[in-house]
Amino acid sequence: MSLDSNVYIVGAYEHPVRKADSISLAQLHADVAKGALADAGLSKNDIDGYFCAGDAPGLGAASMVEYMGLNVRHVDTTESGGSAPILHVSHAAQAIAAGRCSVALITSAGRPRATGATPRLQAPNPDAPDVAFELPFRPATQNLYAMVAKRHMHDHATSSEQLAWIKVAASHHAQHNPYAMLPQVVTVRDVINSPMVSDPLHRLDCCVVSDGGGALIVAKPQIARSLRRPLVKVRAAAEAQKHLNGGRVDLSYSAATFSGREAFDVARLKPSDIKYASLYDSFTITVLMQLEDLGFCARGKGGDFVSDGGLISGVGKLPINTDGGGLCNNHPGNRGGMTKVIEAVRQLRGEAHPAVQVANCDLALANGIGGLLATRHTSGTLILERL
């Protein structure tokens, strides 16, 4: 589960496309792999481990290994939804530590816009034991996350205005990102006045739907030190599950409570040590929950923490998602984990946009919630350090 590892993220690349009408899904995976290799200064033949999730087309890793012409001796197809690339970094660290590979490639991509696929009300696998007890009630993604927000408002008097600040921060960052889908700065009023999607979440409380993807390359220290790139060490990696617990439903926390605690314990760090955080922002409420669960603020105090620019780089207590996040920049294939790690790497290297670059950014955290916040999900936490 966790590892005080000695591995490094040596390559990171985010595809610039946001609507991939003329790029196949397999090509998106290959394009981002090529981009990450160029970023690292490595070549395809250096890769001996490959990691992908359910968004890779075909027969698990085999189809993509074939398509890209890889020659690997280790694959991992761990699927946890949008948090999968974060778990892949963790599992790559473990595989490298175990001697299973030396240079691990992780890819994530999707094209829901180009294909018109809607993330709502897909017909799920009827063998999944929960389906018969949920599908008749038409859970979309939005109304499930909205129930978490509704409960937080009930328990802690959190307001729609406070949630809106999370979107406002994302938009302040996105204005500097030439690839962001929504580069316009918005106000709290803009969010509140946007159409209600599922009470209490408005349209601007929701992330974008975008095509694209990204890739990471994780390597052992000897290789990392041979490359002419800043050293970004995986200081800790942890993962955790949460679910409906046999009907003992408690929407007041997420699995990040457990993955975060373990990652901080392993790294022997505390939340106040973190200079920058990438927090999965499928919805504004997702960020609020992670801030509390990871210990950046006390339980129930997330609303106060995010208000008045609390998350804006150069303004607030904790700059997050300085690329504009999923709320404004990119949420490729409805999976936000990859872009979370990429922006954390940019910050640690000092390669974020100058307007949002965090000064002396030596410790960063990336967290992803994959699956559904209100039911079953997997949280992955990474703590990364620039040496």
Next chain:
Amino acid sequence: MTRAFSEIPAPTVLPDTKAYWEAAGEGRLLIKYCHDCRTYHFYPRSLCPFCFGDSTSWAESGGMGVLYSFSAMSRTEPALVLAFVTLDEGPTMMTNLVDCEVTELRIGQKVRVVYRESESGQPVPMFTPV
């Protein structure tokens, strides 16, 4: 496959939950009780998810509970209200609220089970304010 929100998708009846759906057809809400650790659980399993004991049996819920959380989707008419309801016996279940005034719904309010037919004709348990 995409559906209109006005249609209630039919549950797939699996071997270990057949009794649950047959009872729903008679207007009875069943939950599972574990005789080893003396607890109720939901959704129903053959093995208790808490102690993994195999001496579980069906128990009939009184069909009363309180609203734990809910959300109304705005673009549906009538409003689709997704909810978690905590039954008086303990477990919380996902459901819809029906025959209600959306703006008057409050977390913690009392609700009772009613049944609505899904696409296949199989009734599914929903809740309405008491």
